[in-house]
Amino acid sequence: xxxxxxxxxxxxxxxxxxxxxxxxxxxxxxxxxxxxxxxxxxxxxxxxxxxxxxxxxxxxxxxxxxxxxxxxxxxxxxxxxxxxxxxxxxxxxxxxxxxxxxxxxxxxxxxxxxxxxxxxxxxxxxxxxxxxxxxxxxxxxxxxxxxxxxxxxxxxxxxxxxxxxxxxxxxxxxxxxxxxxxxxxxxxxxxxxxxxxxxxxxxxxxxxxxxxxxxxxxxxxxxxxxxxxxxxxxxxxxxxxxxxxxx
Numbered sequence: 411x412x413x414x415x416x417x418x419x420x421x422x423x424x425x426x427x428x429x430x431x432x433x434x435x436x437x438x439x440x441x442x443x444x445x446x447x448x449x450x451x452x453x454x455x456x457x458x459x460x461x462x463x464x465x466x467x468x469x470x471x472x473x474x475x476x477x478x479x480x481x482x483x484x485x486x487x488x489x490x491x492x493x494x495x496x497x498x499x500x501x502x503x504x505x506x507x508x509x510x511x512x513x514x515x516x517x518x519x520x521x522x523x524x525x526x527x528x529x530x531x532x533x534x535x536x537x538x539x540x541x542x543x544x545x546x547x548x549x550x551x552x553x554x555x556x557x558x559x560x561x562x563x564x565x566x567x568x569x570x571x572x573x574x575x576x577x578x579x580x581x582x583x584x585x586x587x588x589x590x591x592x593x594x595x596x597x598x599x600x601x602x603x604x605x606x607x608x609x610x611x612x613x614x615x616x617x618x619x620x621x622x623x624x625x626x627x628x629x630x631x632x633x634x635x636x637x638x639x640x641x642x643x644x645x646x647x648x649x650x651x652x653x654x655x656x657x
Contacts, residue, residue, distance in 0.1 A: 413636045415440035418488040420480060420532065422471050422524070423498030425449035427597035428547070430456055431624035432495055432631055437463045439632055442488040446471070446480055447498070471498045471524035477531040484535070491535040493635045496528045496546045499565075503558040514561045521565035522572075529576055529587070542585040545634050546573045550593045550650045566591075570646060577644030586643035588634050593650025595622045617652030 419436050423429040424445030430452070433445045437460050446469035447453045453466040467483055469476045484491050499521045502513060525546050536542030551559055552566030570589055577587040594612045613621060627649055633639055634647070648654055 411439060413439040413632060413638070414493075417441045417492040417635070418484060418490065419443045419493035419495065419635065420484055420491055420528075421445040421495040421497055422469065422528065423447055425451075425453040425456060425466070428592070428595060428624045428627050429495075429497045431628045432497065433464055434460065435625070435628040435632055436493075436635070439636075441493065441635075444480060444484040444487070446476075471496075471528065472519040474527055474531070477527045481531050481535055490538040491532050492539060492542055494528055494532045494536075494542070494544045495631060495635070496525050496544070498524060499547065499549075501562050503562070504560075505558050506560050509560060517561035518565050518568075521562070522568045525569055525572055529572075533580070533583075533585075536585050537583055540584055542580075542583070543635050543639070544573075544576065544580075544585065544587040545631055546587070546589045548573075548589045548591045548646075550591050550648065550654050552589075553591055553646075553648065553654055573646075574644050581643060586634075586639070588639075588642060588645050588647060590627070590630060590634070591646060591648045591650070592627055593622060593648075593653045595624060595627055595649075597624060612653065615653060615656065616650070617655065620651060622649060622651060 414436055419441045421432050424433045425447035433443050436443050443464045446467045450468055457464055457466040467480055469480055502517050546569050548569040549566040551563045552570050555563050573587050573589040594609055
C-alpha cells in the first residue's frame with residue numbers, strides 16, 4: 411500500500427482486463443487515476459466501484475482531440491500527470507492474403523499511433539513536475555512474428571522502437587519510458603472461440619504451464635510506475651511465463 415501515493419495517472423483501455431486490473435491496483439497503491447476506454451458501460455461501473463480516486467472518460471486513443479480532453483481532465487481534477495500507461499489495443503488475426511488495407515490501418519492506429527499521441531500529449535504535463543513514468547504495453551508479438559499477425563506484430567514491434575527513442579529523448583526531463591511485453595494473459599481478448607486452440611498450444615509450450623493473470627501483470631506495471639524503478643528506462647519487460655526463452 412502507498413507505493414503510488416500522491417501520483418496522478420492516466421490509463422487507457424481501463425474498463426476491463428489488464429487495464430481494469432491496473433486501475434484498481436493503482437488506486438489501492440494511492441494514485442489518482444483517469445482511465446479511458448470505448449467500453450462505456452464497464453468503465454462507468456468501475457468508476458462507481460472505486461469512488462472519487464478514479465474518473466472514467468470515453469476516449470478513442472487514435473484521435474488527437476480525445477487525448478487533449480483526457481489530459482485536460484486529469485490536470486483539472488487531480489493535477490499534473492505523473493504516470494501514463496498506454497494499455498489500449500486491439501488484436502486481429504488474419505492471413506496476409508485476406509487482410510484489407512483498412513483492417514491493417516485500424517490496428518496500426520489503435521496500437522501504434524495512440525502511443526505516439528499519448529506520449530506527445532502528456533509530455534507538457536509531466537514537465538511541470540520534472541518527472542514521470544510512461545509505460546507502453548507491447549506484446550511478445552513485438553519480440554517475434556506470429557502467424558496471421560501481420561498488423562498486430564508490426565504495431566507491437568513499433569512500440570519497442572518508439573519506447574527506446576522516447577526514453578533517450580525524455581531522460582533529460584527525468585521522464586522514464588519502458589515497455590511491457592505480455593504473453594497470453596487471461597482476458598477477453600484471448601477468450602474468443604477462434605483463439606482457444608492457439609491458447610492451449612501456448613500453455614503446452616510455456617515453461618510455467620499456464621496463462622498469466624491480469625493481477626500479476628499489474629504488479630509489474632505498478633513497479634514501473636513507482637519510484638522503485640527510478641533508474642529504469644528504455645527497457646523491455648517480458649511477461650510470458652517463459653515462452654520467449656525457448657528457441
